Amino acid sequence: MENTSSKTIVLIDDEEYICQIVKTCVEVFSNWKIITARSAKEGLAAIAITHPDAILLDMLMPNMDGFAVLKRLKASTKSVDIPIVLLTARADLAEAHKIAELGVQGVIVKPFHPTQITSELSQILNW
Numbered sequence: 001m002e003n004t005s006s007k008t009i010v011l012i013d014d015e016e017y018i019c020q021i022v023k024t025c026v027e028v029f030s031n032w033k034i035i036t037a038r039s040a041k042e043g044l045a046a047i048a049i050t051h052p053d054a055i056l057l058d059m060l061m062p063n064m065d066g067f068a069v070l071k072r073l074k075a076s077t078k079s080v081d082i083p084i085v086l087l088t089a090r091a092d093l094a095e096a097h098k099i100a101e102l103g104v105q106g107v108i109v110k111p112f113h114p115t116q117i118t119s120e121l122s123q124i125l126n127w
Contacts, residue, residue, distance in 0.1 A: 054105075066086065
């Protein structure tokens with residue numbers, strides 16, 4: 001089993017309360033570190049600096065949405081191998097063929113149960 005004590009996840013979500021809930025729950029229920037970003041631009045900068053173990057990405061954001069962020073991450077040799085989990089209200093993206101089509105590891109659909117997000121991430125990322 002892989003050591004889970006030093007995992008870092010960049011969470012990109014424009015909703016402050018979602019960032020706070022996910023950060024608190026993941027850090028309470030695991031040893032993982034969450035770096036939050038409230039915009040695509042801020043998230044891409046955080047990813048470039050930290051090279052995280054995974055990315056948790058909201059799809060519906062102003063200015064640059066999650067699809068545009070995903071496209072940039074997949075086009076860059078520096079981020080193409082970082083596992084990405086979508087955090088979205090779009091339940092249709094949780095369908096297996098959509099996950100494969102987008103090239104992401106999985107989808108967590110909003111609303112989610114805060115105390116279960118760590119176990120969902122663990123299962124999706126096989127950590």
